[in-house]
Amino acid sequence: MEVVYGRRMKPLKLLEYIHALEDDRFDLVYPPEIRAVSSVHWTPVIVARRAAEFLVSEPGARVLDIGCGPGKFCIVGALATDGRFTGVEQRKHLCEAARSVIGQANLPNAEIIHGNATEIEFSNFDAFCLFNPFEENLETTLKIDATVNLSSDLYEKYTEHVARQLALAPLGTRVATFYGVCEEVPLGYECLESSLDYGLKFWEKTKNHPVRGNSLETPPTNINGDSGSMRAADRLTVSARSLRGAPKIY
Numbered sequence: 001m002e003v004v005y006g007r008r009m010k011p012l013k014l015l016e017y018i019h020a021l022e023d024d025r026f027d028l029v030y031p032p033e034i035r036a037v038s039s040v041h042w043t044p045v046i047v048a049r050r051a052a053e054f055l056v057s058e059p060g061a062r063v064l065d066i067g068c069g070p071g072k073f074c075i076v077g078a079l080a081t082d083g084r085f086t087g088v089e090q091r092k093h094l095c096e097a098a099r100s101v102i103g104q105a106n107l108p109n110a111e112i113i114h115g116n117a118t119e120i121e122f123s124n125f126d127a128f129c130l131f132n133p134f135e136e137n138l139e140t141t142l143k144i145d146a147t148v149n150l151s152s153d154l155y156e157k158y159t160e161h162v163a164r165q166l167a168l169a170p171l172g173t174r175v176a177t178f179y180g181v182c183e184e185v186p187l188g189y190e191c192l193e194s195s196l197d198y199g200l201k202f203w204e205k206t207k208n209h210p211v212r213g214n215s216l217e218t219p220p221t222n223i224n225g226d227s228g229s230m231r232a233a234d235r236l237t238v239s240a241r242s243l244r245g246a247p248k249i250y
Helices: 013-017 022-028 045-055 072-078 094-102 152-168 232-242
Strands: 002-004 007-009 062-066 082-088 110-114 125-130 174-178 189-195 200-205
Touching: 013 022, 013 072, 013 094, 013 110, 013 200, 022 189, 045 072, 045 125, 045 174, 045 200, 062 072, 072 082, 072 094, 072 110, 125 152
Parallel strands: 062 082, 062 125, 082 110, 125 174
Antiparallel strands: 002 007, 174 200, 189 200
């Protein structure tokens, strides 16, 4: 018998759950308190599969999931592709839940780092997933828990840091975003595809631009020609859409 986050589970059940396409079945690998916030904060399986297939452009591609939560995207990606997936997450108990499942499923191409995105060397990776990782800092409700500091200042700090790192990345770097306002995506990235009610977007760096002190000074343009940035007041619209099942992972 295997133990998943303190619960005993038969190996065949574990394999059945992590290969499931339905989120309610996949999430059975997690304890109740993590399952309870899945529809708002964790990546839907179908989204994770599509994003992983785009991000892994060649065998062994290294993918970083920023704000991976309990590792759902990394697990799905490691099973669905031949890429190598790394998740970074601030909350220790979510890291432990992710590592438990990854270890028991024997996934050598997935790993979880307990830390902050600002501590990660972006040059070690070929592609990135940003499934609305920082908006929890702007929300007054629907927080995951109170174990980490949250503030609008941190939202700006983390968003600017990621935008700057992506601006320094080489041509061909791929990014998948899911909901949010895509402020982390700097100039030089072209939106190649937008689907799932425009919540899921696939980006690739096609041009180099000078990296300024503020990488967010000029917003990118998405596939429809609209600005990829958004006024703070308009974020309420995005947040309302997020409540209908979009993950807000941090």
